Each structure stands twice: as C-alpha cells, then as structure tokens.
Amino acid sequence: MPELPEVETTRRGIAPLIQGKQVTGLVVRQPRLRWEIPPLDQLVGEHVCEVSRRAKYLLIGFDTGTLIIHLGMSGSLRFLPANASPDRHDHFELQFGPHALRLRDPRRFGAVLWSEGPPLQHALIRSLGPEPLSQDFHSDYLYQQARRRRIPIKQLLMTGGVVVGVGNIYATESLFLSGIHPGRACNRVSKARLQTLVEQVKAVLARAIQQGGTTLRDFQHEDGKPGYFQQQLHVYGREGETCRKCGSTIKAKQIGQRTSAWCPGCQR
DNA sequence: CTAATTCCCTGGAAGC
DNA sequence: TGCTTCCAGGGAATTA
Numbered sequence: 001m002p003e004l005p006e007v008e009t010t011r012r013g014i015a016p017l018i019q020g021k022q023v024t025g026l027v028v029r030q031p032r033l034r035w036e037i038p039p040l041d042q043l044v045g046e047h048v049c050e051v052s053r054r055a056k057y058l059l060i061g062f063d064t065g066t067l068i069i070h071l072g073m074s075g076s077l078r079f080l081p082a083n084a085s086p087d088r089h090d091h092f093e094l095q096f097g098p099h100a101l102r103l104r105d106p107r108r109f110g111a112v113l114w115s116e117g118p119p120l121q122h123a124l125i126r127s128l129g130p131e132p133l134s135q136d137f138h139s140d141y142l143y144q145q146a147r148r149r150r151i152p153i154k155q156l157l158m159t160g161g162v163v164v165g166v167g168n169i170y171a172t173e174s175l176f177l178s179g180i181h182p183g184r185a186c187n188r189v190s191k192a193r194l195q196t197l198v199e200q201v202k203a204v205l206a207r208a209i210q211q212g213g214t215t216l217r218d219f220q221h222e223d224g225k226p227g228y229f230q231q232q233l234h235v236y237g238r239e240g241e242t243c244r245k246c247g248s249t250i251k252a253k254q255i256g257q258r259t260s261a262w263c264p265g266c267q268r
Numbered sequence: 269c270t271a272a273t274t275c276c277c278t279g280g281a282a283g284c
Numbered sequence: 285t286g287c288t289t290c291c292a293g294g295g296a297a298t299t300a
Binding site: 033034072073074089105106107108109148149150151155256257 | 269270271272273274276277278279
Binding site: 003034035072073074107109124160168257258259 | 291292293294295296
C-alpha cells in the first residue's frame with residue numbers, strides 16, 4: 001500500500017510531467033471514493049503551479065486552489081496517453097493535451113478533494129503532526145507526546161496528530177530496528193530509546209524513498225505491495241519465520257486493530 | 269483531553 | 285473448477 005515513501009516517489013515522478021501544464025479536460029468515472037469527488041470543471045484551462053506533499057496527501061496547486069489527492073491503500077497515479085482505454089478502477093483523471101494523469105484505486109479508500117484556501121489549513125491537514133523527516137520530529141518532541149499517553153508505542157507512531165506518514169510497515173520495522181516491543185506502553189519507553197526510535201523512523205523512511213528513486217522503474221509501479229522494500233523487511237509479514245538477527249521465531253498479534261509483528265528475542 | 273471501536277471497499281488467499 | 289469466508293489497511297467518525 002502506498003506509504004509515505006511511495007507517495008513521495010509518486011510526487012517526484014509526476015511533478016516534472018505536469019508542472020506548468022494546462023488542464024485541457026477532466027474525467028470522473030466513479031465519484032464515490034472515500035468521499036465524493038467534488039465538481040472540478042473549473043479546473044479546465046488552469047495551469048499546474050506546483051506539486052507538493054503533506055503527510056500522505058499529494059497537493060497539486062493551481063492559481064485558484066489546490067487539488068488534494070490521497071491514494072488510500074490501493075491507489076496509484078499513472079501518466080499515459082489520454083486515449084488509452086481506462087481500467088475498471090480508473091476513477092478520475094486530469095488531461096493535459098495528449099496525456100492524462102489517471103487515478104486508479106480498486107478499493108476506493110483514496111480521496112480527491114478541493115481546497116480553495118491554503119491547503120495546509122484544510123480540515124484534514126490542519127491538525128496533523130510533523131513530517132517524520134523534518135527537524136520538527138525529534139526525541140524531545142516524541143517524549144512529550146509519549147509521556148502523557150498510555151497507548152502502545154506502535155499506536156503512538158501511527159497516530160497522525162503525533163507524526164504523519166508512518167504506516168503499519170514502517171512502524172513495525174522501525175520498532176524492530178530500535179529493539180522496542182510494539183505493545184509497550186508509550187509512557188514506559190525511556191527517553192534514550194525514544195531517541196533511537198526517532199532515528200530509526202527517519203532512517204527507514206529515507207532508505208525507502210531513496211530506493212523508490214533508484215530501484216523502482218518509475219512511480220507508475222503500483223500493485224499495492226511494498227514491492228521494492230519487501231526484500232529487506234525484518235519482521236513485517238514474517239510471522240512464524242526466523243529472525244534474521246537472532247534466530248527467534250517472529251511473533252504477531254493485533255495491536256489497535258492492526259497486525260503487529262515483532263521478534264521476541266530482539267524487542268522488549 | 270485520551271482511548272477504544274466502527275466503518276468505508278474489494279482483491280487475493282485460504283478453505284471447502 | 286467454483287463457491288464462500290476472511291483478511292488487509294489509512295484514518296475519519298463515533299462512542300466511551
């Protein structure tokens with residue numbers, strides 16, 4: 001599923017293709033995604049100013065506002081000839097002359113929204129926590145967030161108001177690399193270990209983004225799987241298999257309605 | 269305020 | 285082979 005590295009890879013892929021380009025047409029085949037796609041006809045004739053990202057939201061800026069796109073868990077964007085026949089799950093597209101930027105999303109957990117004002121003030125974005133790769137995400141900050149809660153540390157990492165873009169895969173892997181049990185109450189993790197965790201979150205995301213740029217043929221790689229990152233996963237999706245570091249059998253259980261894997265030998 | 273639960277949706281895997 | 289069942293997941297909305 002698209003996590004932050006995939007969304008960032010997508011952003012880097014589409015930005016040079018649509019920046020400065022004029023929207024010549026727009027098609028909504030299935031408006032019912034996570035929320036109904038609003039009327040966007042006014043976009044035809046507008047030029048793309050910039051393509052940015054906040055959390056897992058792609059922000060396509062125009063003079064009159066910003067198109068907000070979320071890929072949900074099965075969404076992907078592709079840039080292809082406008083006359084290419086659409087797939088059953090190709091729900092939305094922006095046309096740029098002979099090309100189209102097309103959103104495919106089989107499970108329809110994604111979203112296409114419009115923000116007239118500054119997109120960072122949009123209701124879905126306004127109260128999000130810091131970007132994990134920014135300097136605002138540091139150990140003192142995480143400690144302040146952790147000390148006043150009792151939820152499992154893994155849930156804390158996946159709470160958007162605390163830090164964004166850390167989904168199940170990267171939360172699971174960074175906790176392994178930090179030696180912290182995912183079910184440990186967040187206020188019972190030492191400050192020193194939180195510092196390690198912050199470092200590992202950044203490292204694991206940076207590595208994945210880097211590989212998104214080098215290993216991936218291009219951003220149009222879709223298929224809903226971690227793909228390029230899968231071969232180096234230590235615990236995610238490896239329940240019952242052997243830990244690559246200590247040989248213990250990887251365990252898994254539900255934490256906050258999400259499957260969480262960990263190594264009983266490496267994580268406390 | 270925090271925390272726990274429900275819900276949206278469908279492809280793919282597993283079971284029969 | 286074909287059917288049914290279950291699970292995955294981001295994150296908003298709802299309830300406690």
